[in-house]
Amino acid sequence: MPQHDAVEVITAKRDRGELSDSQIDWVIDAYTRGAVDDAQMSALAMAILLNGMNRREISRWTDAMIASGERMDFSTLSRPTADKHSTGGVGDKITLPLAPLVAACGVAVPQLSGRGLGHTGGTLDKLESIPGWRAALTNEEMFAQLESVGAVICAAGDGLAPADKKLYALRDVTATVEAIPLIASSIMSKKIAEGTGSLVLDVKVGTGAFMKDVDRARELATTMVELGTDAGVRTVALLTDMSTPLGRTAGNAIEVAESVEVLAGGGPADVVELTLALAREMLAGAGVTDVDPADKLADGSAMDVWRAMVRAQDGDPDAPMREAREQHVVGAPASGVLTRLDAMAVGMAAWRLGAGRAKAGDAVQDGAGVVWHARPGDKVAEGEPLFTLLTDEPERFERALASLEGGYDIDADNAAYDPTPLVIDRIG
């Protein structure tokens, strides 16, 4: 590999130049080995944030992060593979019904997930509220479960894109998270290294999402679709609304329960709509066009896969839901139509109740969270329950209630409510 030095590479990007392939390969490898230090990578990350990278640079950066670790390969599976990634939202339990649903349609779903941080929940945190369920699988267990059950949701091992792991931790403390080239390459390096044949990206937009602005979300989605395409992964992205939280629950056990309702053929309409929209994209990406996923919810086959998937990871799908020790009901302060329910307000309340963590490694409460009894467009009556707050520690109620203040509007005139579409755009 040609020799470069950190000052040369940082200077090139600082002065608005393009980084060469060999500069990118060198800097990612040297950073992974420790020959480029955190201070140097941090200056480079800030220069990238402010001066950008073009498609070639981002693609090479992603490849270099993939090359820093192992790469999985599911091409010997008997079924095609498809995966989904969400950029994170409030009440976003979609992976839970989606993975077994797509598997029930004949496409294998190798879903490597993470734990939550801040106001957005983590898929593994939700599943860990099921008694016995374990997130850590060996590659062999993962492969065997994909062959036998068709779906696996488990923790990503340390072997995938270690450069990304190190860089992400650095970006978090140096205000360099918000660079689209770095966000896109971080997500896509892990998804490409994971070895899926096709990928659907759920890019959230709105108050409860990382991207508040639809143009930035579209730019991120486009960048990720290009990266997937450049790497030979069939990739599409849906931009979906995250001004309003999904479904009627934000937490851990309560989101599992809501997901099971969807798998049983019921559940909130928006969760069903988004699950089916993403399932259709995953099936199309995997080349399966003759199955309607709605049928697989209706006939119970998605539920069968769910139960097998939970059992395969030592969980008990029939165990009673873990419940919070304390609850506090908030009544509607007026009668009228609920015209706004802010995703960030709800997400912060759930986090403050103990459903999420403030820093990596903290424990979460299985039973904590927020249930909202109305969604925008619903009529509410003064004094009737609007929210139920759940936690094991009642001293948490006060700060959670403060989060919800100003987080919703009730229109007493019962004016017509104009809903935002759930799927805003499709890219790819």
Place this chain on the structure above:
Amino acid sequence: MPQHDAVEVITAKRDRGELSDSQIDWVIDAYTRGAVDDAQMSALAMAILLNGMNRREISRWTDAMIASGERMDFSTLSRPTADKHSTGGVGDKITLPLAPLVAACGVAVPQLSGRGLGHTGGTLDKLESIPGWRAALTNEEMFAQLESVGAVICAAGDGLAPADKKLYALRDVTATVEAIPLIASSIMSKKIAEGTGSLVLDVKVGTGAFMKDVDRARELATTMVELGTDAGVRTVALLTDMSTPLGRTAGNAIEVAESVEVLAGGGPADVVELTLALAREMLAGAGVTDVDPADKLADGSAMDVWRAMVRAQDGDPDAPMREAREQHVVGAPASGVLTRLDAMAVGMAAWRLGAGRAKAGDAVQDGAGVVWHARPGDKVAEGEPLFTLLTDEPERFERALASLEGGYDIDADNAAYDPTPLVIDRIG
């Protein structure tokens, strides 16, 4: 002190905001204490380099760096004080005749200097070629020498602006040296902490200077003059040419010898011109307007101060000059007028001969350097000596000769030579 956090401060500058006084105070103090780490400061430095700071921010940044350490006070001296700082050039021995000259005119000169790095020499390296001379003085010794002799040139202690010392080392490895707000605050924090009453800045412009471009040099000079003024130090800046090296020598002992020629009333015209121009500014800054420094060169009183100054620091002003063991003479390749002598080419040659160091802590050779026997405008004859190269290690000649290649032009047609003015502009 109000609490901030690093991500908040970095984010503000990243997003083109102004840093508040309290953010600046906090971040400099926290960095000095280690509560803000190198990676965070590096991201902030890159954001400052790319997004700038306004006058208030730079002034506060400078104050915060001064507050990180001790501040000297010469207000109880019986004489006013004046200091000079040069941004660094080739053959720039001006401090050596200047400090005793100004002292001979009745103004005390407390000159804290540094060692050289790369192609520009260091004042302390030059003086250390005098047998016995020592750079390290206590504050008490410095004060006593200022009172008795009137001039002191010594090493800056670790107590002045320790935040700057730490930040400078970081900037050097993260490609964040070239930010005018950071360059200006680095220089001025040390000069203001040093406690001088007035200050003259010699901002070099040209191939052999850090600033190649006159507009950037003017911006740096203006920023530093504003900082000095804001801190109550009477400050002016001269922009001076560094396309051509100063005088006829670049090295250590040979520059001391040239300085002594100037103090004896002779020496190269350009060195005399710049020494007098800077002396007049220092005297004016200190309120002394009734003395012509040219008289003090002519009557030997500047030489008397020089000898006392060297002796006060245990040097022997009468010791024979330390000479290099080897020399190599380069003849003029043609007859004509020397129309260009490139400062960077000469500086690199002197450095490669052993007069300078590649990294902090390396030793330098007292006798190494380059003598040029003609200056631009002089006639040269083919085969007559044009350069004499000096070193203790003859294996260094080859790379030094390579530096000089293409570094000068001889016009065989003896066309009229149009000299660049030495003092380009005055700011303040």
